[in-house]
Every structure is written in structure tokens, then in C-alpha cells.
Amino acid sequence: MVFWIVAAAMTAVVTLAIVWPLLRGRDEGAHAAPDHDVEVYAAQLRELDGDLERGTIAETEAATARAEIGRRLLRAAGRAQSPEEGGRAVRSFQRPVILAAAVSIAVMLPAISFVFYDTVGAPSLPDRPLALREQPQQKDLDLAGLVEKAEARLKQDPSDGSGWDVLAPIYLRMDRQADAAEAYRKAIELNGPSASRFGGLGEALTEIAKGEVTEDAKAAFERALQINPSYLPAKFFLALDASQEQRAADAETRWTELISESPPNAPWMRIAEAGLADARQRLGKPAPATASGAPTEEAGVAQPGSPPGVASGGDSLVGPDAAAVEAASQMSNGDRQAMIEGMVETLAARLKQSPDDVEGWKRLIRSYTVLGKTEEAKAALADARRAFPQESAAAREIAAFAGEIGLSGEEESTSR
């Protein structure tokens, strides 16, 4: 509310200031251009004398220059005296015209500003300076302090293996993946190999590669499985790797194995099911019955790059993002749901601002379906349809996509 008051006040002041001079009477005291010319030529004549005195111009040249300037001076003076040239101010606009101009400015200027701002701005979104954001998150602050202390201690004594063991997963959670990878390596070196250390190293490497399971990461996960053949996180990432490299048959076996071994509420379940569905689709098999209604390539809510933001654009189709998965795996079920929903909301907000993104819409619709929010999915579909002209390729793609995931084609004007 305060924002709108301030905005309105700014607009009012600016509009009034511009309209004000229009409301005055005519001002006849202005100088016409020839007056200025006379002044300038007179000044040039005076300077010429100065130049002559300093010797920067010779006597004869000064005489011709004086004649030249003199001629111009006379001409300008003549123009200044003549009524039509000197008195250009006579033909000023009549009062009604000026008033009409004033009124149209008073209407158009605020109108254009508010309409334009409405399309680009986010008036209800409050500022979020760091100082404000940190207060309710005392825990995180303490964590940062603890990490700093631990770092300082490890700098003193880098051979403290248990220190690295503690720090490594925290780094991973704080999105300091490179540090995490280094810490896991140190921990492995000092404390010996373990499934969780190699698994963590693999996760860190995967996150550094923006969700892609690299060769190094794969090697780490395989080591983890050698040590503990039932270490599920490693299995998850190896299955993910198979999906990413489109080894569909391999992916199918791995996902199936993972799903059968995992407890039903495991945080990676949804992605695993989506991965399995995708693999089967590639193999030309029907979607598995266990999948929660999304026979699609991926769960799709996650974006690469660690922050849950809109930072990355349409290139976010590389696969389920390990960072998000990792973060999700550390949370309780409720938290995880909240986080996923937060991401979906961000995506929805972004699409509201820049609806020109087919892949974004598809991702949003798919995400709602995965979350079981059919109503929202339908609403998003309707929004997506509105965002593109009817016969455009984008519109056709959206329609085809809707059919593919089994959303009804009717226009539903559910507004969110």
C-alpha cells in the first residue's frame, strides 16, 4: 500500500511539474535566435582585436576577417529587427490547444507509467536485504560460524580426519561443492575409504558438473558400492547416469532395482519412478503401474544450478538436478514437499512475467501433474494456451504435450 502511495505521489509531482508551464499565460520576453547571433559576432570582433595584439593573426588577414564578421553581424542584426524572423514567438498555440495538450499529458503520463509498470513490476514483493533474511535463520548463522571455526582449526591442523568428515557434508549442503569434494578427498585419504565418503564425493562432483554424473563421479559411486553393495544413494546416481547417457535398458534395470530396495517414502522415489518411466518409454514398454501419473522424462521441477531461482532459462532440461535431489534427501518429507512446491511457485511466477517459454510451461504443467495437483495443472495449461497465438507452433506443441500427459483439452478458466 505504501508503495502505491509513493508511486502515485511521484507520478503526481512529475505530471504537475510538466503541465505547470503550459497553464501559464504567453511569455513574449524570449530571445529569438538572431539576437544571439548578433551577440556572438560582436564578441568575435572583440576577440579578433585580442588575436591581432598577440600576433596570432596578421594585419591584412585580420582586416578581411573583420569584414567577414562585420557582414555577418549586419545580416544578423537585420534579421533580428525584421518582425517575421525576430518575432517567431508570435505564432504560439491558442489556449484551447494548449489546454488539450495539458490534459492529455495529465492522463497519458500516469496511464502509460502504471500500465507499463503493471506488466514488468512486482509491486507486492517486499525487499529482502540480507540483514532481514538472516534474523529468522539463526540456525544457519550459527552453522556458518561453526563452519568458520572448523575451517580455522583444520587450517592449523589439516591432518584432523574427523574434522574433514564433519565438514564435508555441511559444505555439500551449503552449496560449496568444490570445498565439499576436497573435504571428502581429504577424509578418504586420512580416515580410509567408506561408502558414505565416496558417495559424498560423487555427489559433490556431480553437483560441480551441474547435475551431470561425470566419469570421476561415476568412479566414486562405484567405489562406494564396492564397499557397501546396498548403499542406495550411490545406486540412485548410477541409475541417473544411465538415464543421462540414454542407456535405456541399463537405466531400467537400475531404477527398478533401486525402487525395489528403497523404502516407499525415500526422498528419491518420485525421480526414480519418473526415470523408470522414461527408460521404459524409450524401450517402447508401457509405463509402470507404480508411477504416480507422470510417464515423462523427468520430474522436472528441479533446475540446474544450486539456487532455487529463475536464474537459468530454457537450458534446464539436462536431467533431474542432483543439487535439488541432494537437498531434498536431507529434509524431512514435509520440508521436501514444501521445497518442491516453492520451486514450482517460482517457476509459475517467472512464467507469469515472461510467458514466452514453451519448455517452461511444459515443465510447470508436468510438475503440477507429478505433485498430483490436477486443478493447477489444468489452469497452467489454460494460461499456457493464452500465452501463445492460436495457430502458432508453440500452441500446437503445448496442445500435443497436454494430450501426451493426458490432461483434458477443455479450456478451464480456473484462476489462480
Next chain:
Amino acid sequence: MIVEIGHFALVLSLSVALVQSVLPMLGARRGDQRLMETGTIAASGGFVLIAIAFSALMASYVTSDFSVLNVFENSNSRQPLLYKFTSTWGNHEGSMLLWVLILAFFGALVALFGRDLPATLKANVLSVQAWILAAFLLFILLTSNPFQRLDPAPMEGQDLNPILQDVGLAIHPPMLYLGYVGFSIAFSFAIAALIDGRIDAAWARWVRPWTLIAWIFLTLGIAMGSYWAYYELGWGGWWFWDPVENASFMPWLAGTALLHSALVMEKRAALKIWTILLAILTFSLSLLGTFLVRSGVLTSVHAFATDPARGVFILAILCLFIGGALVLFALRASALEGGGLFAPISREGALVFNNLFLTTAAATVLVGTLYPLLLEVVAGEKISVGAPFFDLTFGPVMVPLLFAVPFGPLLGWKRGDLLGAAQRLYFAAGCALAALVGILAYTGGTKILTAFGFALAFWLLFGSLTDLFSRAAFLKKGWRTGLARFVGLPRSAFGTALAHFGLGVTLLGIVSVSSFQEEVITTMAPGSSVEIAGYSLTFDRIAQRPGANFDAQAVHFSVRRDGVVMTEIDSSKRFFPVRQMTTTESGIWTHGFSQLYVSLGDPSADKQSIVVRIWWKPLVTLIWIGAVFMAVGGAFSLADRRLRVGAPERSRRKASLAEA
């Protein structure tokens, strides 16, 4: 709320610019005082609004408000405070906002200090200025909005590009933009004159201070950028003929030409049409520079983000303004009055000579910059045009120009005495000859080009001072009277002499570094030493030094001459974990005007030794000191009160009306 108020102010400023682009010009056509008046208010109000928007963005940066996408992408809460401020323009969106802020600033200056301008000229200028402003505000709001929001706000930002985390970012872009954008005023004046169909007698005088201000800032901005690249990139070079550098150098060359031709125009009312064209070209080159840097056509440290939509938008702006201006020029130029006559050998003639060479030089740089781009578009071939091309083309154009510089101020207006001027330059010629012989003797006759380079530099240094000394007549009238006369000389004479002297200083630095620089690249370990230019450099120790948002690996060197420790140098590499980037912090020891430059390369596999690059750069600082001289010369010229134009007195106007 602050963010959104800034956002709203930016939108509001666009509507104000739209009003300003129509009303004053309409008023000027009809001679309606009230409509013209709106220009003044709109220009100042628009500036205040954009300043509010800019401050809001800066506030978000300082408070690390990551709910603003731009802040999240380009800063980090752990950055030192200074860089939180400078991050504001260390990215595409923010720097465009700075661009329009400065554009609006210049517009407001014309509005507030242009009281002496004829009302119609001022109104037209403000309207043209508003066209440019509106175009760029639209560009910002539609394709590069710095106020785009993020919800929920991430905990931590992605940090500013580490190369930009330097004091240089606080100085270089604002200066450069003051230069670039300052030329918009000359452009607006030119367009206003063309639209009006007449050039006021004082046109050149009104344009002159603006051109000078822009030129001073551009000179300093380029020099600052060059020094920054020199110490930050760790390659030891000060100019790379990089397309982005060229983009700033072309407006500088054209602007320098404009300064000189405006001089002829204001003094002798000649070269009017040419000056108008130059004013258009100079700003067009500034726009072209903006396009090249901002569109993502070029990849360099300056191309913060590449987005085809932006490129197309800027290209459209570019075509609209440059094309429109040139069409207008073609239509109207013939209607403009010509000016005074002059002989080929005269001050005017010398300034035409200057213009000819400077514009040719600018064209050369333009070709060298655009040709590879065009070739890539047309033929898909990637070539790089670098120093060899410019040495062969730009150099030969500059040599005759530099040789002629001392003659210019010694020639009289309208008809000059070349022989007389040459006679007054005998001292400078003697110094140049001495330098030639001295260098030849010192190098044993092996470096003939170097010797000529030094001779040219000394010719410029002493030749540019000759005018002051001969005008003060120290020899003829004794030094007491001479001193009095010297102090009494017009400031613009000092301006000319200082700027030309600065050119000589820069040239001396360039010639000296390019011929006498010494370089050693070697692997060093603690305790080892290396000899360079008579100094012995010892690798003392290597240490880890954590910074606010980086980890530095610093090497401490001590420099000895004949066993005596002269100084100690720290050179380091900084690692920025957020962006996973490493920057070099060169260790530089300035000794007199020369520098010893140490930069670190990669460590060896066992981390016991490290590659070290060491340069001895004789007189290198003169390159930038020369630019400072030029800028100071410009400031002197700006301070010359003789060239201010007064407004006609009101009483006289009334009297003349009464007579009529």
C-alpha cells in the same frame, strides 16, 4: 519496497522522456514558449527519476538483496563494501542503467545551464536527447531489466566477476560512460541544427564545452582502462587492439577531430557542415561501441551476458539514430550556410590536416574492428586482426600527424607562415636530433626505428611548448616581462600546449617500452634468484593469505641492485570459490617512471616451484601520465572564459521590438 520504487521511477522516467521527445520540439517549430519550457522540467525531472532508480538498485546491492535477480547474479554478501557499490554497474543491466543515468545527467545539465541558449535550439536539443533516452530506457525495460525479482530470495549470490573486483571498476566505467554519452550532446546539437535548418553563429561555442568535457572523461577513462588491464590481466601489455578497446578508441579519435574542427568553426565560422557531420559520426561511433560491447557480438570481459534479443534491439537503435541522422544530414546539409575563407597553409588548414588524418585513423580502426566480424558473418571464417594490422595501418597515419602537431598552433589564422613557424621550432628540432643521435649511439646504430620514434617524441614535447615560450617572448623581452606575459596568455593556449605535450609524453612511453622492455619467464622456487635489467629478483617465500571472499597465494620477492635491497614486491594469485575463478594480482614496483612487473603463472605439479613472468618496463608510466596531461590540457581549455557566450540583454531585445 525500495526496489519496486526504483523500478517504478524507471518506468515513469520513460513516460517523461516520451513527453520530452515531442512537446519541446513542437514548441520550437511554432515558437511556443510554454511548450518549449516543458523540456527543461522534463529533462531535470527525468534525471531525478533515473537517479532514484539507480540509487534503489545500488541500495539492493549494498544490502545484498538477492530477491533482485541482478543482485543475486552479480554479487555476494561476503564482498567488501566498495565492490558491493561497484557491482551495481559491473554487469550488463546495471551498466546500461548507468549509461542512461549519465545520458539523463547531461540532458539535465543542458536544461539547467543552457539558459543562454536560444530557446528553440535548447528545446530541439532536449527533444533529440529525449529520443535517445527513450530508446535506451525501452531497451532496458524490455530486454535487460535490472529490477527483475526472485521469490523466494536465495541465501547467497553468485558473486561479481573476480576480474572486476578492483578499484578500477569504481573509476573506469563511469569515466568512460561520461565520455561516450557526453558526445550525445554534440550529436543532439547537430541534429537540432539540421532540423532547424540553420546553424546559430555560436553553435560551435555552445557545443565546445560539452565536447571538451566528454573528451576529457573519455581520455581518462581509456587511460584508466588501459592501466587496469595492464595490472589486472597479468600479461604485462597496456593495449591489445582488442575490439572492445577499439570501440572506445574510435569515438576518441573522432572526438579529438571534432574538438579541432569545432575550433575552426567557432573562431572563423568555417568547416560548419563538416563539424556537424563529425558530431554525428562521433556519437555514432559511441553507439557502435555500445552495440559491439553489449550485444554479445564480441566475447570479452566486457560482454557480461550474451543475448541475441538485446543485440537485435541495440542494432535497431543504432540503425535508427545513425541512419536517421545521416539521412537528415544529406537532406539538410546543402541548406546550411558556408563559412569564412582561408589559405591552405594556415591555422585552419592545419586543423583540416588534423581532421583528415584523425578521421582516417578512426576509419582504419573501424575496418580492423569490423572486418573480422563481417567476415565471420558472411563467410563463416574466424580471423583475428591484431597488433600487426594496426602497426601497419594506424602507425603510418599517425606519424605525419604527430610530426605536424607542433606546426599547427604556430600558424596564423587565414594565412600562415610555414617558414616562420619552422624557424621558431629550431630548438625542438635540435632536441629531436639530439635524441636521434643519442639513441643511435646508445644502441650502436641497430635500432633505427626506435631512434626515430624517440626523435618524434622529443619533437612533440618541445614543439608543443614552443608556442607558449615564443608568445611569452622570454628571449626578446627578458624573463621578468616574459613571465608576466606567460601568465597572461589565454588559458586555451596552455590547454593546447599541455594536450600536445601529453601526446609527446605518451609517445615517449610507448616507444620506450616497445623497444627497451626486458622479459624473463622462468620457474622459481623459494630461494632462487633471477637477473633482469641490472636488478636481481629473489623469491623469498610463498604464503597463503585468505581474503574476504577469496584465497590468495602470495609470493614475496625482494629486489636487489648490487647486493643492496631496493624494494620488496608481492605478487599473488587469488582464487574465488564462488565463481571458481583465479585472478592474478601483479606485483609492480615503480621506480622513477619505469616499472618492474612480476606476475605469477601456474605452480609445478609438486607445488614446490612456480612459473614467474617478470618484465622490466622502462618509462611505461609515461603512457598514462601523458593521458593525464591531455586531460589537464582539456580542463585548461574548458576554463578559458574568453570563449563563453553571453546571452543578449533583455532590454536590447525590447528596444529592437519597439523600433520595429
